[in-house]
Amino acid sequence: MDPDGDGDPSDGIDGWRLDVTNEVPVGFWADWNAYVRELNPNAYTVTELWQDASEMIVQGGFSATMNYYAFAFPVKAFLIDFGLEAPEFARLLDERRNRYPVAVQYAMQNLIDSHDTDRLASMIVNRDPADVHREQFGYDRDNSPRHNPDYDVQAPDATDRAIQRLVALFQMTYVGAPMIYYGTEAGMWGADDPDDRKPMVWPELTYADEASDPLGRPRRPDPVRFDSTLFRFYRQAIALRKQSAALRRGTFEVLVADGGLFVFRRALADEQVLVALNREENAREVALSLPEAERFQVRLATVSEAMPSPPQPIRFA
Secondary structure (H helix, E strand, C coil), X not given: CCCCCCCCHHHCCCEEEECCXXXXXXXXXXXXXXXXXXXXCCCEEEECCCCCCHHHHHHHCXXXXXXXXXXXXXXXXXXXXXXXXXXXXXXXXXXXXXXXXXXXXXXXXXXXXXXXXXXXXXXXXXXXXXXXXXXXXXXXXXCCCCCCCCXXXXXXXXXXXXXXXXXXXXXXXXXXXXCXXXXXHHCCCCCCCCHHHCCCCCCCCCCCCEEECCXXXXXXXXXXXXXXXXXXXXXXXXXXXXXXXXXXXXXXXXXXXXXXXXEXXXXXXXXXXXXXXXXXXXXXEEEEEECCEEEEEEEEXXXXXXXXXXXXXXXXX
16 A cells, blocks of 8 residues: 555555455454555545445445445346336435445445456346345346356347446446446456456457357357447446536435336536436436426437437536
8 A cells, every 4th residue: 555665655556345344353344444544544445245234334444335235236126127116216225325324325336247246238138027026136146057047148139238328327327436347338248157257358359259158058159349339338428427526426316216217316516417217118208397497308218229328417507
């Protein structure tokens, strides 16, 4: 954290992600985090706990947790599996987010996929509405041919990619710190180990078609290449977040939660941003009456329309 020992941590690492912290006494983590912050008061430390990590964060002194419990699980149920309706999605987001101190909520590591899961694109290919009846909503369950022979390792289609863009847009506009697993932004897909650890796909390289699954069984070959359209979408969505203080630090309020339609507002000072997500097959029109503006309407694109770039947010002062 301070390689040359001169008291200036700017030449050292900025933070740590700690594996399965519940397997080490919390008192150790309290002492460890205190020492880390002696070296760098702004260090970012992340605990890996898949369930409610509020006690570990408060008692152990961590900045945040890998946010499976309060982000990835409900997002999979609503935006990937289509098994959870918008009102329950809204309730779960608020209930689980509010278990953490307000300052921690804005630092939470909001991820969808990781080295411990199947990749986002393959989660979407294998979406299953029946998975919503479990606390994790089927997340990280039967996610590889190694223990589920029916797991589909084929490449995502256009509809799958449209769903991925919805997930990415929500990830960049929700409360917390977005974390993208390497290659997800470039179009990589795959089941859990070893499929989720494939070599990175780069735009300047040529790759052989993928023609087998992790068990070596033949399947229909899929071309492997860098997805420049998806990559451009991620860059635009990230830029949208970077340009908006309200999306990074603003309040969060659900305005519409109806079926597959979810509309929310992020606000900070005089900036307000409305984000509308429509996972349904049909277009929706929604009328919003807000104290800051007159009534207005907006048409919400459907998943099947597969827009190649993120929609512009509705802003008003």
